[in-house]
Amino acid sequence: MNAVPRTVPTAEATLLPWAPELTGAPAAAAPPPPPRSTPVLGALWLPLRLAWRQLRAERARLASAIAGVLFACVLVFMQLGFRSALFDSATALLSAMRADIFLMHPLTTVSFKPEMLPRIRASQAMALPEVQAAVPVYLAQATWRNPEDGTRRPVQLVGFDTESGVMDFPGLAPLIETLKRPDTMAFDRRSRPEFGPVPRLLAERGPFQVQVGNRQMEVAGLVEIGPSFGADGNVVMSELNFRRIMKERQASQVDLVAIKLRPGADRDAAVARLRALLPGDVMVMSQPQLVAHERNYWETATPIGFIFAFGSLMGLVVGMVIVYQILFSDIASHLREYATLKAIGYSNGFLRRAVLSAALILAVLGFLPGLALSTLLYDVVGKGTFLPLEMDASRALSVFAMIFTMCGIAGLLAMRKLRDANPADMF
Amino acid sequence: MATPPVALRGVTYAYGTGDLARPVLRDVDLSVAPGEVVLLTGPSGSGKTTLLTLIGALRALQQGSATVLGQELAGASERERTALRRRIGFIFQQHNLLGFLTARQNVAMALELDPATTERQRLARAGEMLAAVGLAEKCESRPDQLSGGQRQRVAVARALAGQPGLILADEPTAALDRQSGGDVVRLLRDLARRRGVPILMVTHDPRILDIADRIVAMEDGRILPANEANAVRAP
Ligand SMILES: Nc1ncnc2c1ncn2[C@@H]1O[C@H](COP(=O)(O)OP(=O)(O)OP(=O)(O)O)[C@@H](O)[C@H]1O
Ligand SMILES: [Mg+2]
Numbered sequence: 303m304n305a306v307p308r309t310v311p312t313a314e315a316t317l318l319p320w321a322p323e324l325t326g327a328p329a330a331a332a333p334p335p336p337p338r339s340t341p342v343l344g345a346l347w348l349p350l351r352l353a354w355r356q357l358r359a360e361r362a363r364l365a366s367a368i369a370g371v372l373f374a375c376v377l378v379f380m381q382l383g384f385r386s387a388l389f390d391s392a393t394a395l396l397s398a399m400r401a402d403i404f405l406m407h408p409l410t411t412v413s414f415k416p417e418m419l420p421r422i423r424a425s426q427a428m429a430l431p432e433v434q435a436a437v438p439v440y441l442a443q444a445t446w447r448n449p450e451d452g453t454r455r456p457v458q459l460v461g462f463d464t465e466s467g468v469m470d471f472p473g474l475a476p477l478i479e480t481l482k483r484p485d486t487m488a489f490d491r492r493s494r495p496e497f498g499p500v501p502r503l504l505a506e507r508g509p510f511q512v513q514v515g516n517r518q519m520e521v522a523g524l525v526e527i528g529p530s531f532g533a534d535g536n537v538v539m540s541e542l543n544f545r546r547i548m549k550e551r552q553a554s555q556v557d558l559v560a561i562k563l564r565p566g567a568d569r570d571a572a573v574a575r576l577r578a579l580l581p582g583d584v585m586v587m588s589q590p591q592l593v594a595h596e597r598n599y600w601e602t603a604t605p606i607g608f609i610f611a612f613g614s615l616m617g618l619v620v621g622m623v624i625v626y627q628i629l630f631s632d633i634a635s636h637l638r639e640y641a642t643l644k645a646i647g648y649s650n651g652f653l654r655r656a657v658l659s660a661a662l663i664l665a666v667l668g669f670l671p672g673l674a675l676s677t678l679l680y681d682v683v684g685k686g687t688f689l690p691l692e693m694d695a696s697r698a699l700s701v702f703a704m705i706f707t708m709c710g711i712a713g714l715l716a717m718r719k720l721r722d723a724n725p726a727d728m729f
Numbered sequence: 730m731a732t733p734p735v736a737l738r739g740v741t742y743a744y745g746t747g748d749l750a751r752p753v754l755r756d757v758d759l760s761v762a763p764g765e766v767v768l769l770t771g772p773s774g775s776g777k778t779t780l781l782t783l784i785g786a787l788r789a790l791q792q793g794s795a796t797v798l799g800q801e802l803a804g805a806s807e808r809e810r811t812a813l814r815r816r817i818g819f820i821f822q823q824h825n826l827l828g829f830l831t832a833r834q835n836v837a838m839a840l841e842l843d844p845a846t847t848e849r850q851r852l853a854r855a856g857e858m859l860a861a862v863g864l865a866e867k868c869e870s871r872p873d874q875l876s877g878g879q880r881q882r883v884a885v886a887r888a889l890a891g892q893p894g895l896i897l898a899d900e901p902t903a904a905l906d907r908q909s910g911g912d913v914v915r916l917l918r919d920l921a922r923r924r925g926v927p928i929l930m931v932t933h934d935p936r937i938l939d940i941a942d943r944i945v946a947m948e949d950g951r952i953l954p955a956n957e958a959n960a961v962r963a964p
Binding site: 344348359638639642644646649725729 | 778781782785787788808811812814815816817819821822823825826827828829830834838839841842844887891899931
């Protein structure tokens with residue numbers, strides 16, 4: 303038999319009614335009017351779902367991708383945590399010195415090696431009517447002998463007129479009367495444990511003697527300051543007691559001058575007037591400026607800031623390479639499927655959104671355990687190192703932004719592989 | 730009568746450019762009537778696949794004119810071609826199903842392109858299509874749990890699910906044994922015919938020539954006159 307054209311049903315060229323012949327579905331059942339979600343939502347949701355189904359299908363690959371993101375996440379959290387903990391602790395002593403304004407020698411770069419300024423500047427500052435009091439502050443390091451095992455360690459001494467009420471350390475106020483007595487001092491309860499279990503001993507036996515420098519001093523109470531780079535522990539005492547330990551120090555040369563303003567005085571205006579009033583051998587700073595000055599030293603004059611920024615960046619780069627590799631090989635091994643999708647009418651945009659969705663799913667799946675693990679590590683490492691490591695929402699958010707960006711870039715890079723999916727090669 | 734689903738006039742195509750240009754199609758005229766089943770045969774390298782990719786808007790037309798389902802392909806943009814592809818059902822040599830989706834989800838992929846459907850409608854329709862190809866029990870199976878013939882039947886269901894106006898198939902039986910190959914193309918032909926959908930199918934397989942309304946033979950980039958084409962079928 304030769305080709306006899308059969309009679310063929312004529313129909314409209316495009317959409318034909320769907321015939322449910324073999325399904326047993328009642329032919330009369332018209333499709334319900336479609337209650338529609340917005341197409342925009344579908345344009346984002348459908349590629350996301352496709353990406354998730356693809357990721358989910360290969361557990362091992364998914365697990366290694368999540369591990370990569372988690373690794374980057376923990377690394378960045380630890381780096382940022384250490385960084386801010388170190389800077390916080392670097393300025394612990396100055397942050398605890400609660401006065402309004404400070405005078406410092408202009409050549410002093412960091413508080414643990416101060417240049418000295420003439421004591422007379424304190425009296426000169428009093429010339430300003432809004433200044434209520436100005437007291438000299440003496441800083442020095444001396445040897446502390448551990449009251450329990452006798453080991454020695456340098457401790458930071460802070461001596462000033464404790465009665466003046468100019469500089470208020472946390473916990474100092476109730477000790478003012480006690481500290482008037484000769485050879486007494488207040489110990490920083492947050493000092494490192496190498497100084498001995500001072501708070502416990504104090505609670506058990508009451509005030510007791512400790513050797514500081516060559517002198518027996520009485521620990522009369524506790525203040526709260528915290529260790530810093532320059533000092534593992536601190537003690538606060540009156541100016542007189544300070545000079546008893548540091549006999550060679552001249553009273554006329556001081557390390558800082560702390561100034562208290564009258565209630566209601568404008569601090570910034572007072573700073574400006576003091577600058578005009580005093581000679582060029584002093585620098586006038588409000589307390590936040592003093593803290594910022596100290597922090598600036600650690601950030602710029604030491605490689606600490608760079609080290610942590612570099613560490614974070616490396617974590618992100620490694621994480622990005624891992625995510626990129628996973629996405630890339632995912633696309634490469636599914637090229638035929640992607641080409642098929644293009645052939646049946648999926649746009650490039652849809653497939654790009656699917657790849658990007660996969661990247662962002664990995665960001666979320668890696669970040670959440672990363673956040674949990676980092677919070678745990680902050681706790682453990684913080685206890686071990688006495689660094690103030692604390693998870694806070696703003697850091698969590700910024701790390702999430704970094705991880706999200708990292709995965710996004712990896713997705714954008716991997717996306718280029720989609721070009722190799724050519725629907726014309728499918729036949 | 731309105732323009733037929735496929736109407737090619739003077740289509741010429743070459744791979745490569747300049748001196749390296751190798752003509753593969755020369756002045757091809759071809760039309761497919763509504764509901765017609767056309768088989769395209771010819772020796773290897775004669776340009777059948779190339780012609781199919783042009784009609785399927787998978788490649789840009791170089792010369793001549795091609796109207797497919799009302800869309801002129803000469804000078805059509807990528808966007809227009811993508812939109813046209815959604816109205817065509819493709820069946821490839823390999824099934825090309827997505828391995829991480831079930832049979833039903835694979836078929837539903839062809840429906841997700843239509844924003845006017847809900848997820849429930851899509852899955853219901855996909856289930857009906859799978860029932861229509863005799864795979865009602867395999868809806869939730871993944872492709873690697875199916876036989877070759879079953880996979881190709883899922884591909885048929887996917888191609889038909891979107892209510893295409895045209896089916897293009899390139900050697901759909903090549904990867905199948907004789908029995909299941911024959912079953913699949915007959916199933917395809919029956920389902921398409923009931924819906925009045927025309928089919929253009931490239932095949933080397935002499936056992937399935939009988940499904941055709943018309944056989945078109947190609948050689949060296951040209952379409953042979955009708956009597957020579959029928960000679961292919963006689964022996
Ligand atoms: N992407 C390409 N780039 C360059 N040349 C190509 C390309 N695809 C096909 N060709 C060439 O074009 C000619 C026609 O190829 P085509 O695939 O259309 O033939 P065919 O009739 O489908 O052959 P077969 O029966 O073997 O599948 C062949 O000579 C082939 O080498
Ligand atoms: Mg071919």
